Amino acid sequence: MELVLAAAIGILAASGVWLLLRPRTFQVIIGLTLISYAVNLFIFSIGGLRTGADPVLRDAAGDIAQYADPLPQALVLTAIVIGFATTALFLVVLLTSRGLTGNDHVDGEDGTP
Amino acid sequence: MSHLDALPPWAAILVAVLVLLGALLAFVGSLGLLRLKNFYKRVHAPTLGTTLGTFFMLAASITCFSVLHDRPIFYEILIGVFLTLTTPITLMLLVRAALYRDREEGSADVPQAPPHE
Amino acid sequence: MSHSLLDAAILLAQILLLLAMSFSIIRMVRGPRAQDRVLALDALYVNAMILLLTIGIRSGSLLYVEAGLIIALLGFAGTVALSKFLMRGQVIE
Amino acid sequence: MSNHLIIAPIVLPLLVAALQLLVGEKRRRTVLALSVASCVVLVLLAAALMLAVAGDGALTAVYRIGDWPARFGIVLVADRLSALMVLLASVLALALLPYALGRWQHRGGHFQPLLQFLLMGLNGAFLTGDLFNLFVFFEVLLAASYGLALHGSGARRVSAGLHYIAVNLTASMLFLLGVSLIFGVTGTLNMAALAELIPHVPERTRALLHAGAAILGVAFLIKTAMWPLGFWLPRTYAAASPAVAAMFALMTKVGIYVLLRLSLLLFGDGAGPASSHFGSGWMLWGGVATVVAGTIGMLGARDLAKLAGYNVLISSGTLLGAIGLQLPAVTAGALAYLVISTLAIAAFFLVAGLLASDGDDDTDDSLSLEPYEQLGEASAGEGLYAKEDESRVVISAPIAMLGASFFACALLLAGLPPLSGFLAKFAMLAPMLEAGPRVGAIVLFTLIIVAGFCTVIAMCRAGIQIFWVEPERIFPKVRLVESASIAILLGLCLLLTVLAEAPLRYLRDTARQIHTPAAYIQQVLPAAEAQP
Amino acid sequence: MTRRWLPYPILSALLLLIWLLLNQSIAPGTILLGALLGVALAKVFGLLRPPKARVRNYPLLGLLFVRVVVDIVRSNIAVARIILRRDSRMQSGFVAIPLTLTDHYGLAVLACIITSTPGTIWVSYDSSANILLIHVLDLVDEASWIDSIKQRYERPLLEIFQ
Amino acid sequence: MPDNALPSAIICLPFVASVVVFLLRGRGRSHNLAAWLMTATALLGLLLSLWLYPAIAAGNVLRQVIPWVPGLGLDLVLRVDGFSWLFMLLICGIGTLVGLYARYYMSPDDPLARFFALLLAFMGSMLGIVMSGNVIQLVFFWEMTSLFSFLLIGYWHRGPPARDGARMALIVTSGGGLCLFAGVLLLGHVVGSYDLDVILAAGDMVRAHALYTPTLLLILLGAFTKSAQFPFHFWLPQAMSAPTPVSAYLHSATMVKAGVFLLVRFWPVLGGTDQWFWIVGGVGLVTLILGAYSAMFEQDLKGVLAYSTISHLGLITMLVGLGSALGVVAAIFHIVNHATFKASLFMAAGAVDHEAGTRDLRKLGGLRRFMPVTATLALIAGAAMAGVPLLNGFLSKEMFFAETLATRQGPLLDMISVVIAVAASAFGVTYSIRFVRGVFFGRVPASLPREPHEPPLWMRFPIGFLALACLLVGMLPARVIGPSLRAAASSVLGAGQLPDYSLAVWHGVTTPLLMSIFAFVAGCLLYVRLRGYVAGREVAPLTGRLSGKRIFERVLAVLAADIPRWIERRYPSRRLQSQLLWIVLLALLAGGLAATSAPFGFHPRWSSVDPAFALLWLLGAACAIGAASQAKFHRLAALVLTGGAGLVSCVSFVWLSAPDLAATQLLVEVVTTILILLGMRWLPKRIEGLAPESRMHRFRRRRDGLIAIVVGLGVASLAYAAMMHPVADSISRFFLERAYTEGGGRNVVNVILVDFRGFDTLGEISVLAIVALTVFGLLRRFRPAAESINVPLQQRRQVVPDAGEASRAVDHSLTDYLMIPGLIIQLMFPVILLFGLHLFLRGHDLPGGGFVAGITVAVGLILLYMARGARWVEAHLRVLPVRWIGAGLLLAVSTGLASLAFGRPFLTSYFRYAELPVLGKLPLASAVLFDLGVFSVVVGATVLLLIALAHQSLRRPRQLADAPAAAGGQG
């Protein structure tokens, strides 16, 4: 389980980073999206993985060990929301840049393909 | 998997069969997506999953949880309802887009627009 | 016995569903047309939803059905947008 | 404990921003009145907070949000350092407000609420005692800074903003990676608890802790604009509208603040042999590299706002290096330098903005310094001494005001007397020699002097070009409110020269306090609530 | 009065039903809240000025439902067979069907039926000529398809909605 | 007034006057007043200084300490001893004369208030230097003199020479000042105090310290730059573009003396070593001869004086460098003498310039006929400069010759120093004759720019006064200057250390006298020989080519412009790709180094691999890699594949027991997809294979691929290591234990979000709000690229059939296309709202919550927009997203603030179960209100984001009318 998830995080991160280093704004935004998937999984995994654990408390008292670790989840939720917001902003900025410069190169000047 | 032990054998077998049937239909549907030769044919394939495939899986789920919780649980029915309402929208819009593309490209396989269309 | 059968059935079902998803993804990658990709994404969503149901059954928790419900009710919004984009060149007119 | 003074600097701007959104953009006066009230109250609050923590001894005020125990909930911690930063942010905002009233705020939507959000983010980042909450406030202040940087739109702003956002999004990813690694190893997010746990981290996970800290550090170094992570800064700041750029003068300092806070709290002397002073070498040499890069950039800068931007880099690098030395006395001096350089750079951005504006609200270009090369060449041909040129040198009042302000900024940035820049540099440089024969200290010492010299060269060249060679090029229409902002900022710098002792004593105590974090830890996590 | 407070009773009832299903409870509190929400949301729906709907024949609706379910099961088997058999001789194609049904809700139900049935799909509809274009996976006889659609689905829908 | 308070009065006076004068600006003809204020201030300073004489003569050192920054060892210490007192006299005395002179010299058209204010401020700073009892304070005033000098040189900034001269002076002197600063810091570090008295007492310790040499070098750099010593001498001639009173005051009498002042001051601390001898003596020697040599060939009156000043400053430096006590006495003496005659010469030159309209020696001559008084005075001062007996210059030069004869550094060196001293002296005679004769004697040139007159009386008075001083000192040295010199010298050398010297006009026939006579004769001969030669030359032979100024400009241009720009061109740092590459590499490096700094266990556990999960991520990986490879040319494919990867991680969240995450991830993904699609309409088409791919691009792709793989491996191994070593006791325990009992919710994740860490959520919704506002603001000014302004091709084509048919509306096809889907979506709208409310209400106990609910509602609204179009929706529903945001924020904050009313901290939650009739047991938690705020903000922000973008197409005028034509043209 851990190995698979670690590999998954690695592949998402690698694809994202590769895109991040590309010259087109669209590539960068897709890259950022992939990286944020990787980061979300990373944060999530940090508390250790649980399959079949209860995500929600059954009753007031009980064995703590049977529940999934809630804190990383809460952190990921915050991260997802913030990531969504900033991705949206980045998108609008790249559109505006495209409008003003006439191309979709990250530097606003269409030198390289 | 402690909780599934609570299922009586008949329910376990019923759930197993339903689960497999559902998965099989979804599998065949997606296989069609891969196998069929053109878009208009492919578009039919996933319907297997959205109709009977989902139906079997929902049935499995309803059986399983109703038996487990000792009361009828129809929560999952909503999934079926929602899916029935939403799938047509997507497919209709999508096929129409494909038809437009083919007409633009002058493909012989699609009926051209009637005179006024 | 019947329970290990159920476990095996669920695992088999999951693998079948994952294979189904992989067919969708192959279609997504292969195209050839944008319509094919969108269709494949839609199928992927449905397969994923069914997969969630199997996970729910395996873990015995109804909570996972919730995620399935969200896919069923709202998952299509993305595909609608994609289709409309293909047809009209823009999503909201 | 319910000392609500600590939460007020965060909640007040948020509340005001929300009200401003509800009031709507059309009712400009109400929105403005809200902003002014907020900034005034913030300054008062910050001053009160500062007085409260500067009382006697090493007092740290802790505020447990939601009344949860500090170890588990989010706490706000006000000590001398955070109170100082909050005050600096509030004063800066208040000083800039008149300038923004002039004309800049009308160039785009929602300027005032965005400014309030920025203040909320800044104050939150300064006050929080929780690592993830720090991330959240960083995002708040960054988001607001994106909005403000893009305020007014235009090609230059947008393309610089695109880079700024891309870089910061990447930095945020690193931030998250770092925080989660640290949480994974220690199981806590509270900074004081982290400081308590780090010496006891098992050896098999210490490498992970260090990796987390290193990645987190890179994220902060990006905000600090350390070379080679800071190429985004000069363009972004130059492109931003002047009031915004002036506010941004504080933005890199947030990175500095966090590095200072965390490096001393988590990796100070108490962190155990394996972890103490972790990363300080990176900061030192990164700072050195940044000063060099900033200086070179400054010398090559072709417009005034970029010149100011490179000055931000230099000050960042100087501060980074000074922090990297990890000596209390140097830290005290560095804090003085932080305050002064923030005020000075802010004033400089305002001056640059007024010089570039020609009364036409739609042009937002920075003043170009292009015809540099003519300097020095012009007189080469016509004999050594031309006739004393007694042509009239009468100067209009706005230009005189701007000229004097420019000169004052130049003095502050170069660290020349009589303004407080000199004192700040002295306070930072003198104790550096006490570091003994450390290569880093010597290199940094030398570089700070050299950078000061290069600042003289660059500012002199720019000033001559603007005010002496072609004063016809600038037709500043300076409104009284705009000059008020500049006057407040420079006046503060002057005041800090004259009344230097009390502020410097405060800063020395601050440095001592953050260099001995035991009291901080003890006060945030009193023994009584050790375990639930 | 009822019109004003309960403009879309069917919708409100459906919403209440969905609410109860979602909450898996028939406690009085849930029902009360569901009813309130049903009424309120129906009013929101009313803001969108939807076309008027009248269901004239509920039993027929039930009959149609059963018929459709049976058709869907049959088509599932047929399409699965086609996919698995890899039949290259299989012909598919478009069929244009002239409609008499014009009610929007009726058309919507027809669309759901045709599309939900594997093997057929709604392609386009021209309201000025009232012609429906569908695509059929296994098209053996165009006329029989037209006939089957009109008889099995359109006629009941006409009765229900028009 | 007590003596101890006098120094502060003396130093404050000019600054106060400066401010007063500055405030006079703009008040009509205030320039008289400004000049008189300057003169009066200087005079008052002089008188107050003289008041101190008894104390100084008694050998006292006056100290006055004004606390400033005691914590840094920095107080204002005003310290007056004989040496500084002598300088104070010089500064105030010459200041008085210059003020008087400038009153008549300067044109009333100029902003004189500024001029005199600067001059006064300079005077104050100069006094500050000499009166400093703290070396940091000394540097403080030192730099201030450089700044005022800069402003004064650039006073007439319309002319390029003034600007260049000012700039050069500032850069050289302030650079030197910074070196001095560093040196003084080192000195303070070595001694342990910045107090001058402490430092002066620690000479032995300083000289023995390891840091002696760097300290010495840095301090000397300060002194040499200020006193225009070789190789920094070039700035002084350039500074002659300043108004003449400035040249007389700053650049001959006072400021340039600050360097030699410093040498003399620190002589007891730093002097007497070999390094001192070689560096100070050597530099002085070179400067002496170089200045004198260059002065001979100068054509500009002030240029001659400038080079002469350099030469004399070299002489003084050399005297200090030689290292004997007598040398120091001679140096002090010459400082005073030079100030006297040079200031008067400058003023005379200014008078000539003023009257004749030129300073070019080639254009001047015979002026004694027009201005006999000035000519006489200039003759006296010139003679003093040449070292003619009975004038003060002669006396100090004799002492200098004696000193050169007294050095014992080996026969060759002794010879050289004597020869150079004599040569320089001879050159001095030559240029003095040139100066006096060239201006006042000989033929009157045919065309003078102006008809010369005798300058006004009060302009001649300062020249005359100084000339008189030259005479008096020259004839009655012991009487006039003796006591002051003794006081000054003894304060430097120590009371008992004063060497024997006699200030007499006649010492008999001594070697120095013979040297003087030889130099005088040689100088006269040289003048006769060179007269014709010099007249035609622009620059001096040999050295003229090697202009210090030009080298300086070249070096500055290379260092401060060429290199930075070359670097910028060569390594363009502004490219985003390279910036991100740096970030990635540095993060990789930092993380990698840190992670490998200590060993950690890394044992892959294959046994735990779930085949289904592995298969799932095989798909996820395929999607991610597919998206990466398609993003350039097939955006839609990349978007779809990204959606696939997102779906896979959503399934993983479910798999790993995190339904909340799955729901959130899913919804966010849907919204993001729609958002990107909304944006894609404005992106340019990319067609594969249009542009040929260069080798460079292939290289970059491979390099980035390699980096990406390494990053992936690194992140994966970190994640794996972290997963394998979960911490035993994390704070999560606390949350699990208290969520229900104290937070009132079963969904621990949600309780964390709205209660335990509600503050994070408050920040998070603020981010959403801010971003929405920013997007809104940005899109208000959105301007699409020319090529995407048009309505999309599809729409132009699809309208064709409608346009041809009279019976069909313009968008008939569109209406048909969306009729059924639109109706279904419209029907689903209330269902989606209901579902959103459901998610909201159950969030505290089950997966859901304000955020998910908010996005659900927003998606419902967006679906409506897609199905019916923006105009339609907005005609039916009033969507006011900004209000939603504001209200939500307000609600969330108010909920937090409400707890304050109960005396609890911000955001303290309150919950209880209320028993209500019919409804039964209902949980009432304040956190729900907070969550409602979250909900409201999320709805508002998401809708605002999407709608603001969607509205862009609406804002353009629809060009459907001419669409058929366009479509026909393309078809």
Ligand code: NA
């Ligand atoms: Na179908």
Ligand code: NA
């Ligand atoms: Na279907």
